[in-house]
Amino acid sequence: MSSSLPLMSTSRASPVITMAGSRFFPKSSTSSQTFTTQKGSGDPTRASVVHLLARAHSLPCSAAFQAFMQLVQPTARFQLALDLLLPLLTSSADLAQRIPVSFILYSIYAPYPISLNPFKSVLYATFVKERELAIEISTEGGFSEREQLVWVLWKILKGDGNDIGPYSPSTLTKSPLPPELRASCLFLDEETFLENDPDHSVAKSTITAGEPKQFAEQGASKNLLPLLPPATETKITREADRENERIAQAMKLVLAARDRALTLTEQRTLTPLIPRLTSPTMITSVDLPPIVSYNPNIAYQIVIALLMTLPNNLAQDISVYLDALTILPPTLPSFDLLGRLLRDTSTIPDYSTGGKTTIADIVRSEVLGRFIHESIKWLDNAERDEQDGLVSDDRFAKGVQNLCRFYSSLLKLSIVDAASDADSTEMSHFTLRHSRFEEANALYCILASGRFDPFYTAMI
Numbered sequence: 001m002s003s004s005l006p007l008m009s010t011s012r013a014s015p016v017i018t019m020a021g022s023r024f025f026p027k028s029s030t031s032s033q034t035f036t037t038q039k040g041s042g043d044p045t046r047a048s049v050v051h052l053l054a055r056a057h058s059l060p061c062s063a064a065f066q067a068f069m070q071l072v073q074p075t076a077r078f079q080l081a082l083d084l085l086l087p088l089l090t091s092s093a094d095l096a097q098r099i100p101v102s103f104i105l106y107s108i109y110a111p112y113p114i115s116l117n118p119f120k121s122v123l124y125a126t127f128v129k130e131r132e133l134a135i136e137i138s139t140e141g142g143f144s145e146r147e148q149l150v151w152v153l154w155k156i157l158k159g160d161g162n163d164i165g166p167y168s169p170s171t172l173t174k175s176p177l178p179p180e181l182r183a184s185c186l187f188l189d190e191e192t193f194l195e196n197d198p199d200h201s202v203a204k205s206t207i208t209a210g211e212p213k214q215f216a217e218q219g220a221s222k223n224l225l226p227l228l229p230p231a232t233e234t235k236i237t238r239e240a241d242r243e244n245e246r247i248a249q250a251m252k253l254v255l256a257a258r259d260r261a262l263t264l265t266e267q268r269t270l271t272p273l274i275p276r277l278t279s280p281t282m283i284t285s286v287d288l289p290p291i292v293s294y295n296p297n298i299a300y301q302i303v304i305a306l307l308m309t310l311p312n313n314l315a316q317d318i319s320v321y322l323d324a325l326t327i328l329p330p331t332l333p334s335f336d337l338l339g340r341l342l343r344d345t346s347t348i349p350d351y352s353t354g355g356k357t358t359i360a361d362i363v364r365s366e367v368l369g370r371f372i373h374e375s376i377k378w379l380d381n382a383e384r385d386e387q388d389g390l391v392s393d394d395r396f397a398k399g400v401q402n403l404c405r406f407y408s409s410l411l412k413l414s415i416v417d418a419a420s421d422a423d424s425t426e427m428s429h430f431t432l433r434h435s436r437f438e439e440a441n442a443l444y445c446i447l448a449s450g451r452f453d454p455f456y457t458a459m460i
Contacts, residue, residue: 045072046084057096061103062165068104077108089126095149099169102152106161114159127153134183148173150183157188163255171284180244247276257298258290271301278305285324296333300340307359308348325367330375330399335406338371342415375403376430404439419450
């Protein structure tokens with residue numbers, strides 16, 4: 001982030017404290033009025049940022065930040081953040097807008113420690129207020145969607161905001177949090193953010209402007225952290241704190257597994273914590289393809305944990321993860337993962353019948369056929385790109401060879417039946433079209449004869 005701003009302090013904007021209701025901090029806490037004011041400003045840059053935030057719910061937070069940096073000149077970023085982003089953060093706007101705003105305010109100054117971020121006091125005050133509201137709902141037996149925003153702000157204020165970058169706001173708001181990451185379990189050292197901080201008064205003014213009286217009084221009190229009733233007050237032990245740190249480390253490794261192969265040490269650290277990341281799940285279906293590409297062994301363990309956990313979790317749909325497996329590219333890591341799943345006879349609940357089934361059976365019935373179909377489509381597109389001169393590698397030839405070898409191994413293990421039209425018709429047409437490849441020709445002979453033949457298989 002070489003284009004980050006030089007550090008500024010909100011304390012220089014001290015007139016803001018007395019300007020509640022001005023263009024800096026509108027009295028209304030609704031997002032619609034905020035956006036109306038900004039759209040009517042006639043500033044094309046501001047209008048572009050408003051448009052960006054309106055569609056940021058589907059973009060990774062890091063992509064929204066990069067777009068903001070491209071739209072706004074370096075000298076204008078601090079003022080625009082003060083005018084537009086802060087009112088959104090402290091309003092009751094949709095979480096899908098407040099989460100990217102929080103990430104942008106953090107990322108502008110990410111090269112510096114969070115203690116030097118000029119917006120840290122407002123971020124902290126928002127964290128305290130939202131945490132209090134979430135805990136109040138929780139003590140009444142409910143669940144607030146504010147919990148996800150509290151967790152995001154907690155990560156940012158701990159200096160771990162980059163972990164949020166790959167995820168879109170919509171993914172973050174829909175992903176359930178484990179009990180140890182609920183709002184009542186998240187704490188920050190108040191002195192780190194407010195003691196001897198000249199920006200504290202700005203934070204209080206920003207948070208309380210336009211809020212109901214009880215929130216203004218609570219925000220102005222000396223102890224901003226909410227007090228729970230003695231009977232329900234949550235105490236975090238040293239062991240629980242260590243466990244939370246281990247889960248946070250595991251999530252960092254999951255994020256890293258999307259971009260590179262993990263070391264053996266990292267895999268040993270992550271593996272025992274995978275069940276904790278899937279019950280409730282903190283891993284989305286979007287995470288699976290890149291993890292399969294770089295770390296098929298980790299992906300296998302994640303899929304096993306998901307299949308064993310999700311049928312018992314009514315808030316999740318197992319088909320979303322199975323669908324992600326069907327569109328994996330026909331590469332060796334994908335074949336390795338599918339092959340291991342198709343040989344796994346572990347018993348799991350059958351989410352469709354309520355009985356019992358095995359991992360192999362559910363992958364055979366729900367994934368394998370569509371995976372073969374999508375692999376053939378992928379190779380047809382690769383062949384077309386090669387003929388058009390768009391690619392110069394051998395992905396098509398290697399893909400055909402590897403798909404034929406994979407299918408031959410399925411025949412050898414009796415996972416598919418060469419005599420079954422339902423199993424073999426599509427592959428028969430595919431191998432016939434590409435019979436110039438030795439592997440495809442040998443597999444076609446097996447499928448055409450309608451039986452498994454070790455002689456032809458030895459050629460593949």
